[in-house]
Amino acid sequence: MPSHLFADRPAQPPEPGSVDALISQTRRLRGGVDAVRRDTVVDDDDVQGRWQRALCDLAVHHLDDLREQLDQLKEGLPPAPALQGLTEPGPEADADGTPQTRVGSAEWNLLTDEVTWSDELFQIFGRPPEAGPLPLDELGSILFSEDQPLLTAMVTACLVDGKPIDGEFRIVRSDGRVRTLHMRGEPVLDSDGCTASMWAVLRDVSELRRSQRAVRESRDSLQRRREIAQTEHRLAVELQEAVLPPWRGSLRFPHGDTGALDVAAHYLPSASSALIGGDWYDALELADGCSLLTVGDLTGHGVTATSGMAMMLGALRGMAMAGIEPGPLMGWLNQLQEASAQPALGSAVCCRYDPARRTLSWAQSGHPAPLLFRGGAGRALVPPEGVLLGATSGAAYGQAEERLEAGDVLVLHTDGLASGDTGAVRPGGIERLLALAPRFTAARSAQECLRTVLEEFGEGDREDGACILVARIAD
Structure with a gap:
């Protein structure tokens, strides 16, 4: 069932030429950042270099996301169901070379108990399609225990109070890999204003969060190094003046x-x-x-x-x-x-x-x-x-x-x-x-x-x- 948010909106694709130009610019910029990343030589003691490399990694992830979104924008609004357009990003390779998609979609029908997952969502969860999608009440079973209350609170607020879902949690796939997912969704109301189903878009943000964490940790490490250097400099000056x-x-x-x-x-x-x-x-x-x-x-x-x-x-x-x-x-x-x-x-x-x-x-x-x-x-x-x-x-x-x-x-x-x-x-x-x-x-x-x-x-x-x-x- 398509989201009511999209039901009455006609497609308004931009001019292809302008999007093509943006795509080309993004690819050139991505190539430039990637070149800077490759040229950044980092050793164990180079805190400044590690911080610069982490920033380059984060910029590359953002530019990859932008390119995928521009590609979708160029293709225009896809056919029904309306959510399918949100599930077409290009795959990326996991750490071991396994292809990883970034975005998938799901819909849980509360009236019929029918669950619909996009093919991409099966890939994100590492779940074979023949196993079928997870019902809403079983979704929390593959989450980190500390993240389960968050998912419960979001789903409850969506189904009971009609609030949109917007939050992140971590899952453990069947192959043992841990992934961080960002979930956004809304309730779909029937003609009486009651919640009939819930749809959601789930995005794998594992690598993005890893890059952000690396930037934060390297920045903090650099700041600590600077504070230590300032303290040592002050002590050196005071000792010199005393002697x-x-x-x-x-x-x-x-x-x-x-x-x-x-x-x-x-x-x-x-x-x-x-x-x-x-x-x-x-x-x-x-x-x-x-x-x-x-x-x-x-x-x-x-x-x-x-x-x-x-x-x-x-x-x-x-x-x-x-x-x-x-x-x-x-x-x-x-x-x-x-x-x-x-x-x-x-x-x-x-x-x-x-x-x-x-x-x-x-x-x-x-x-x-x-x-x-x-x-x-x-x-x-x-x-x-x-x-x-x-x-x-x-x-x-x-x-x-x-x-x-x-x-x-x-x-x-x-x-x-x-x-x-x-x-x-x-x-x-x-x-x-x-x-x-x-x-x-x-x-x-x-x-x-x-x-x-x-x-x-x-x-x-x-x-x-x-x-x-x-x-x-x-x-």
């Missing part, structure tokens, strides 16, 4: 003495503020009147790098305060890095300045050498032997000594200062620093020298953060 020296401006070690050091330092963030690395700088007055000057960097970014940096800087401060010379100190740092639960490579330069003799004793571990500026010229100090921290077990580190004079300027920096957006040292990066020698000679404080460096290197597209420390020998 690096809190002083701003210049420091003087020791206060008021001839040959004392005037020190200023600064941390330059990367172009991407999300990349907090393991860079450090420090200046510390030691118990014997000497001064510690150091800069360094651990590989990596985030909390792991900053926590490793905090451990290294704490150990360096303690050993320097205990009177350990820079060369042996580097050896102990190398052993500490080998024993770390989160091993990483590190480079550092450690200087011990004696104001009484105006001598600088220093060691390095694969780090750019300090730059010495004197009399309007600059040069890099000749580095003693030293490999990256954590690179070789039992490595030996040499120690060099340099005699300093009043007005000399020392510049210590991490390699991020002169590196570009690839992390590689820019050609002429050190030369740009050495070219600042005349301005350093004219400067009267370490802070003034530091401002000169920041004017030259402060803005840029550096990939990593960088530390710069300037020490000037008081006149």
Whole structure:
């Protein structure tokens, strides 16, 4: 029995040409989306890629539905029964290649107990036609137990109150496959206004819901990743701020003495503020009147790098305060890095300045050498032997000594200062620093020298953060 909704409506098919154009556009768009889906490379750790792939899958399902509906629109209103026009979508393949139709129709006659199913509905339910359609009171037997009350409520509301049916439930087919069906239907009234039958259109939306679920889960996973990254970034920033020296401006070690050091330092963030690395700088007055000057960097970014940096800087401060010379100190740092639960490579330069003799004793571990500026010229100090921290077990580190004079300027920096957006040292990066020698000679404080460096290197597209420390020998 046809639905009363369609009984008095004449067919009004659109112009074939316009529908053909829409079908062609849909097919081209579907092909484009499918190409993007194929080109989306996804691995286990690529949350963003999985989200994009899931969106492409969902878009493909929607476009397939649209194409099938346009095909039906092109064919026009089919012959009676009127519902038959809703059961003609093209088949799709199931996960194992079994053809699956998407839409079928049914009608349950309450007066004669006759049940009519379309061929497509038998395919959707995985039920052989010779078994016959399911009566309305047996339909719930193949539903998930938690979905059965929903079907009962919908059918009751339709038959008793005349309300339309619109809801989803899951079925378990005879072959064990689980499918999600969307059911829409209405009561058909007789001449006395009583419910004579109920018709329904059932659509298999299993793959559509799977795609929507994949989009939702990947989106939620991506959001969690972003929240975790934001939290880790905040912790890394807070840890870095807690560990690096809190002083701003210049420091003087020791206060008021001839040959004392005037020190200023600064941390330059990367172009991407999300990349907090393991860079450090420090200046510390030691118990014997000497001064510690150091800069360094651990590989990596985030909390792991900053926590490793905090451990290294704490150990360096303690050993320097205990009177350990820079060369042996580097050896102990190398052993500490080998024993770390989160091993990483590190480079550092450690200087011990004696104001009484105006001598600088220093060691390095694969780090750019300090730059010495004197009399309007600059040069890099000749580095003693030293490999990256954590690179070789039992490595030996040499120690060099340099005699300093009043007005000399020392510049210590991490390699991020002169590196570009690839992390590689820019050609002429050190030369740009050495070219600042005349301005350093004219400067009267370490802070003034530091401002000169920041004017030259402060803005840029550096990939990593960088530390710069300037020490000037008081006149």
